[in-house]
Amino acid sequence: MTSSQPRTVERTNPVARVVLYAVLLSLALFFLAPLALMLITSLRPTEDFRGQSIISWPGAWSLYAWTKAWGEACIGTRCVGLKAYYLNSFMIVIPAAIFSTALGAINGFTLSKLRFPGSNLLFILIVFGVFIPYQAILIPAAQLLGKLGLLNTIWGLILVQSVYGIPICTLFFRNYYASIPDELIKAAKIDGAGYWTIFFSIILPLSPPIIAVTLIWQFTAIWNDFLFGVTFSSGASQPVIVALNNLVNTTFGVKEYNVDMAGTIITALPTLVIYVLAGKYFVRGLTVGSVKG
Incomplete structure (x- = not known):
């Protein structure tokens, strides 16, 4: 004869739920307000700013600022818009993110599973x-x-971006691989598997969550980097984040705040899209391996 204990069902206090939703909604509005303001301002025609505040509801709607920011706005002495610099950023971000992620995976595997004299010191230095x-x-x-x-x-x-990204990528992968049982590596070695066989056949198939985290992190960090871009590039080789700064600070005649706002949204669009589409994979990858048992 078995005895069963009645379950206790927790019921959320309706008042507490309303307060929670109110706080979350307030925070969402607080963080989305600047983006909404930028979007509304970018859709105002230039004539709408004459005699009116920068922050006001549009008297008319126009895509003029978007078309000018993309293909006509003057950036320094070049009136070619942001599109000429968009490709530069992708040409920098994609190989740099892949290269630093690949080296971080190799370093993380080596420092977490193939321990050797001085490995801990090497990890600290990296x-x-x-x-x-x-x-x-x-x-x-x-x-x-x-x-x-x-x-x-x-x-x-x-x-520069690849080398500077190696330490943080190594940290991500080393901490992630530390949660993989050492018995897998020992069993593979007993079967005669070498370094690269273990890495490609055992480690990489277990790595998609942390690879997603690292690629998203690197893409965002490199795309938004201004200091390296403005220091190590000039003219037509500048990334879009530097071009945006030059667009905002280049003025001929009337200051067009709508073009500045449109250019800012255009520049931030790739990172926004990535976090909207892949944000759940970023959070999931960070939490994998955080709890054992």
């Missing part, structure tokens, strides 16, 4: 690179790129 401020490496990096003939080129920015 992670120390995460805390080195950008400003501390500008001069030596510029000197190195100059000697390599890569200063003011897209290839130079790819190299």
